[in-house]
Amino acid sequence: xxxxxxxxxxxxxxxxxxxxxxxxxxxxxxxxxxxxxxxxxxxxxxxxxxxxxxxxxxxxxxxxxxxxxxxxxxxxxxxxxxxxxxxxxxxxxxxxxxxxxxxxxxxxxxxxxxxxxxxxxxxxxxxxxxxxxxxxxxxxxxxxxxxxxxxxxxxxxxxxxxxxxxxxxxxxxxxxxxxxxxxxxxxxxxxxxxxxxxxxxxxxxxxxxxxxxxxxxxxx
Numbered sequence: 001x002x003x004x005x006x007x008x009x010x011x012x013x014x015x016x017x018x019x020x021x022x023x024x025x026x027x028x029x030x031x032x033x034x035x036x037x038x039x040x041x042x043x044x045x046x047x048x049x050x051x052x053x054x055x056x057x058x059x060x061x062x063x064x065x066x067x068x069x070x071x072x073x074x075x076x077x078x079x080x081x082x083x084x085x086x087x088x089x090x091x092x093x094x095x096x097x098x099x100x101x102x103x104x105x106x107x108x109x110x111x112x113x114x115x116x117x118x119x120x121x122x123x124x125x126x127x128x129x130x131x132x133x134x135x136x137x138x139x140x141x142x143x144x145x146x147x148x149x150x151x152x153x154x155x156x157x158x159x160x161x162x163x164x165x166x167x168x169x170x171x172x173x174x175x176x177x178x179x180x181x182x183x184x185x186x187x188x189x190x191x192x193x194x195x196x197x198x199x200x201x202x203x204x205x206x207x208x209x210x211x212x213x214x215x216x217x218x219x220x
Contacts, residue, residue, distance in 0.1 A: 001116065001159065002044055002177050005029045006036040006059060007051045007078070015105070016049065023109035024139045024155050026178060033057040040066070044176035045073060047116055049108075052079035052090070060093045067094035074115040078103065113137060120163065127162040130219045132201065134162055148200055153178055154193050161206065161216050170213035190214075 001024065005016050008031040017027040028045070030036050033056050040048070052059040063075055074097075077090045082100025090098045096115040099108060113136055127134040134141040139155040141148045150158060156177050160169060174190045194206055194214060207217050 001046045001156065002026045002028065003047050003049060003112070004036065004039050004045045005049045006033075006054065006062075007031065007049070008053075008055055009051075016108075019105040020049075020109060020112075021152060023105075024136060024152055024159070025109075025112070026152070026156060031055070033059070033062045036062060040071070040073075046177075047074040047076070047112060047119075049076050049078050049112070050095075052077060052081055060090060060095075063090075063095060064093045072119075074112075074119045076108075076111060076115060078108070110137070127159070129162050129165050129216055130205065132162075132205070134158065143201060150200070151193075151196075153189070154197055154200075157190065157193050158197055158201075161214065165216050166218070168209050168213045168215045173213070 003020060003025050005013065005020075005027050007013050007016060007029065010031075013029045013031070017029055020027045028039060030039050031054070033054050036048075036050075039045075050059045050063060054062075059077065059079070063077070066073075066075075075095050076097045076099060077095040078099050078101065079086070079090070080101045082098075087098045087100075096118075097111050099111060127136070132141055132143045136155075136159065139150050139152065141150070141158075157174055160174060160177050171190050178189060194208075198206055204217050207215050209215060
C-alpha cells in the first residue's frame, strides 16, 4: 500500500515514514501543497495522510481542491487542531478520518487500514485466497496451518495480488506500489520478491503470465 504523507515537520516525517513502513505501508513524504499536487498527479497512491498547516497553504483547502476535481483517494487528516469544530470542518471538507496530534502510530495504522478497506468495499481487513489468510495489521498470514511472515515488499506485492484475485498485475503496476514517485526502480525487484513469495506459498500460488505480469492461481 503506497501512502502520500503531506507533513512539513521533519522529525514527524521520519517517524511516520518509518512507523508506517513497519505496518506494511510504502510512504512517500512531501512537505508542501505544491509537492503534494505533483506527487498525486504522478499517481500510484492508495491513500493520503494530510497535515492542515503547511508552509504554502492550508491542507484542508488542498483537500477541498482535490475533492472538487473528483479525487476519491481516502484521506486521513493529521493535525494539532483537534477541537470538535476543527474535526467537523475537516470531515466536511472531504476527509475520511481525522486524528489529532499527538497520536499513537498503531492507532494511525489501524485507522488507515479502516478507511482503505472501506474504499475497497471490504468489511474486514483480512484477505483470503486459496487457503491463505492474510493479516495486514501484522504483515503475516497462515497457509495450511503454517504461520508465515513477510517482508514489507513481499507483503506489498502479495496484498496487491490478493486485492484483485484473478486479475493480471503488470510489473510496472507492482513497481508503483513498491517505490516512491522519486525513487529509482531496481530492475529485478519484483522478480526477486515473487521468487521469495513462491518459496513461502508454493511454486504455483502465483502465476507468471508471459508478457503481461502476475496473478494468483485459481482457487483449488
